[in-house]
Amino acid sequence: MKLAVATGGATALSACLRAADEPVPRGDDPETLPDGQHRWNEFLATDDASNHELPRHHLFLSLDLVTDGVPTDDDRDAVASAMATLDRAYEWSHAGVLSSLAYTPAYFARFDADLAYPLPEPRRLSPFETPEFDTQDALLHLASDRSDALLEAEQALLGEQDQMNGIDVETPLSDVLSVSNRRTGFMGAGMPAERQGEVTGIPAGGPVPEESPLFMGFKAGFRKNQATEDAVTVDEGPFAGGTTKHLATIRQRLDDWYEEQNFEEQVMEMFSPLHAERGLVEGAGENLGDFSGVDDEIVETIREQARDYGRVGHAQKAARANRDADGNPLLLRRHVESTDDGEASLHFPSLQTRIESFDAVREAMNGSDLTDVPTIRQRVNNGILEYIFVKRRGNYLVPPRSVRALPTPTGDR
Numbered sequence: 001m002k003l004a005v006a007t008g009g010a011t012a013l014s015a016c017l018r019a020a021d022e023p024v025p026r027g028d029d030p031e032t033l034p035d036g037q038h039r040w041n042e043f044l045a046t047d048d049a050s051n052h053e054l055p056r057h058h059l060f061l062s063l064d065l066v067t068d069g070v071p072t073d074d075d076r077d078a079v080a081s082a083m084a085t086l087d088r089a090y091e092w093s094h095a096g097v098l099s100s101l102a103y104t105p106a107y108f109a110r111f112d113a114d115l116a117y118p119l120p121e122p123r124r125l126s127p128f129e130t131p132e133f134d135t136q137d138a139l140l141h142l143a144s145d146r147s148d149a150l151l152e153a154e155q156a157l158l159g160e161q162d163q164m165n166g167i168d169v170e171t172p173l174s175d176v177l178s179v180s181n182r183r184t185g186f187m188g189a190g191m192p193a194e195r196q197g198e199v200t201g202i203p204a205g206g207p208v209p210e211e212s213p214l215f216m217g218f219k220a221g222f223r224k225n226q227a228t229e230d231a232v233t234v235d236e237g238p239f240a241g242g243t244t245k246h247l248a249t250i251r252q253r254l255d256d257w258y259e260e261q262n263f264e265e266q267v268m269e270m271f272s273p274l275h276a277e278r279g280l281v282e283g284a285g286e287n288l289g290d291f292s293g294v295d296d297e298i299v300e301t302i303r304e305q306a307r308d309y310g311r312v313g314h315a316q317k318a319a320r321a322n323r324d325a326d327g328n329p330l331l332l333r334r335h336v337e338s339t340d341d342g343e344a345s346l347h348f349p350s351l352q353t354r355i356e357s358f359d360a361v362r363e364a365m366n367g368s369d370l371t372d373v374p375t376i377r378q379r380v381n382n383g384i385l386e387y388i389f390v391k392r393r394g395n396y397l398v399p400p401r402s403v404r405a406l407p408t409p410t411g412d413r
């Protein structure tokens with residue numbers, strides 16, 4: 001059961017269905033759903049500190065049009081029909097299925113017209129990475145607490161099954177799109193510890209703390225360190241109401257993280273040296289409430305901290321580029337852990353109005369500007385860069401729901 005979503009297919013689905021005891025709630029009238037496909041927050045559970053919690057299971061399906069050239073109106077109708085069935089079949093919630101369908105620059109390049117919104121091709125974002133790029137047409141992100149719902153939705157969208165949650169599928173997505181890459185993820189305290197023995201990248205002995213939602217032992221996504229959905233929403237033009245998404249797939253190798261760093265050193269490298277000095281983080285960081293503690297002082301004194309403690313933290317570095325003029329975060333991170341390919345890894349979707357904001361945060365996280373401090377090297381004592389390896393990058397436009405089915409570059413039908 002633990003690996004059902006990672007494995008996928010009919011056998012995994014029937015195992016999940018056998019184990020399921022509660023019905024999956026059906027969706028309301030799709031008209032009542034938010035136009036922004038990324039507007040998940042008001043439907044997400046929150047923890048005691050009002051941080052949003054992501055669903056437990058995730059699927060990222062890369063999709064390619066089965067025909068060359070520009071999609072036809074019939075293709076568009078087929079995708080619209082398949083997605084409308086998904087919306088009707090499952091409640092837009094943890095207990096049902098949340099979704100978003102996004103498109104690459106490669107997809108828009110099929111058309112003669114220019115895309116009416118800036119969407120750069122994916123590229124290397126650090127001198128020490130050699131990622132592959134998502135050149136497929138589209139990406140469907142599905143998320144649910146119910147692995148049975150997620151697997152059933154996938155099977156039905158791919159035409160392997162006639163119904164979704166008891167509703168007939170008139171047109172499966174697979175009539176026009178085929179899956180060229182399937183990624184899976186999970187999020188929830190305890191889930192990484194439960195899976196740590198099954199993957200490479202985690203040393204023996206079960207070091208991942210039981211209460212942690214991430215393989216690295218901490219919690220991420222504090223409300224005040226995340227952009228609001230409004231802040232990442234495109235506000236004008238044909239794609240107003242939508243957003244952009246960067247998706248990175250990252251492998252983790254945590255031997256040295258767990259075998260050479262004590263807790264205090266981990267806090268220094270994840271948050272900041274001052275977080276460790278002041279004892280701000282307990283355990284996975286639940287005690288931080290709704291703010292990571294990465295404030296102006298932590299950010300502005302990063303050089304002094306590098307000199308005094310010989311290291312810099314991941315969050316303090318990234319924060320340098322993650323604030324607008326009023327000091328509010330620019331990126332909405334919705335990353336999840338993964339055991340794909342038997343490796344401890346993560347899928348890192350980040351939402352922002354413009355991809356360039358993501359690129360700038362990643363550059364700040366690279367910390368190349370700090371390597372003149374003698375102890376700071378490009379990947380050593382430099383946040384978490386020693387332990388993470390970028391495998392894939394993709395950039396996407398997430399159109400508003402009204403034009404989510406094979407949009408044209410101008411948003412016209």
Ligand code: HEM
Pocket residue numbers: 214216218219220221222225248250252270271292294314315316318319320322329331333346348361362365384388
């Ligand atoms: C294994 C990979 C990663 C882990 C375990 C991780 C973990 C964390 C943690 C624990 C925090 C502090 C809490 C929070 O504010 O959420 C944080 C902050 C942050 N991380 Fe990561 N992160 C990872 C990769 C990345 C990547 C690839 C980026 C992309 C550039 C990134 C961007 C950020 C940003 C923007 C912040 C918030 C800083 C701020 O503005 O306060 N992280 N991360």
